[in-house]
Amino acid sequence: MGGQEIIPFGSSFTTYVTTTNETKNMTSDEKKKLAAEAALEFVTPGCIIGVGTGSTVNYFINALAEKKKSHVEAAVSSSKASTVLLEKHGIQVLDLNSVGNLSIYVDGADESNKYLQLIKGGGGALTREKIIAAASEKFVCIADQSKLVGVLGEFPLPVEVIPMARSLIARKLTILGGKVTWRENFVTDNGNLILDVHNLKIMEPLKMETQINQWAGVVSVGIFADRPADILLLGGDNGVNSVTA
Ligand code: 5RP
Secondary structure: OOOOOOOOOOOEEEEEEOOOOOOOOOOHHHHHHHHHHHHHOOOOOEEEEEOOOHHHHHHHHHHHHHHHHHHEEEEEEEOHHHHHHHOOOOEEOHHHHHHEEEEEEEOOOOEEOOOOOEEEEOOHHHHHHHHHOEEEEEEEEEEHHHHHHOOOOOOOOEEEOOOOHHHHHHHHHHOOOEEEEOOOOOOOOOOOEEEEEOOOOEHHHHHHHHHHHOOOOOOEOEEEEOOOOOEEEEEOOEEEEEEEO
């Protein structure tokens, strides 16, 4: 078989839509684009779609506008940046409060394990992303294949904090064993700050998510284990593969 193999880690792992025997040396952006286009399969007529944030999602929004715009009644967006791109394409963006639960949410990730538990928040939109994921029946995660990892934590874990709690939370995160950095000159769409925790090995994602979320001053932590993805579409050199937990 051509291309780089993806290790299934024992999860339900199926070749999906566009895999070929042909090996192409693709860039990470090309792989993201492939995964993004594969997610169009989940867009059904008349849907109000939840839309995440990031470069992979930007490919998805562009593909959506080009190929399936007529299917989409409106979108709920997880960031100002995604809202701008959606509206540029003439896709109406609604407030989550004005719609019921969403049938589908499409978003990227910084890392995923075999259970589709994720690290998210590289773009700083983790809190709104978590809210939309919680309100959605199906969370389709799109990424290039390098995002699938054995243990979460090589990517620095983002934590959104209320500004006055920044030092307090940094001290508490340091006790967990990580090296904490403050994402300076960055303010979230909610007016808060981001701390990034380096060098963690997150062996129990749900436990760590629950623990950090309980601290006063934390808005949300970028572990998505309580609400993992339902399907992960991974773009690779031989096409797109899907992983379900
Ligand atoms: C933004 C996110 C993104 O989904 C994540 O950072 C992946 O980004 P990209 O698609 O650019 O690799 O969580 O908050």
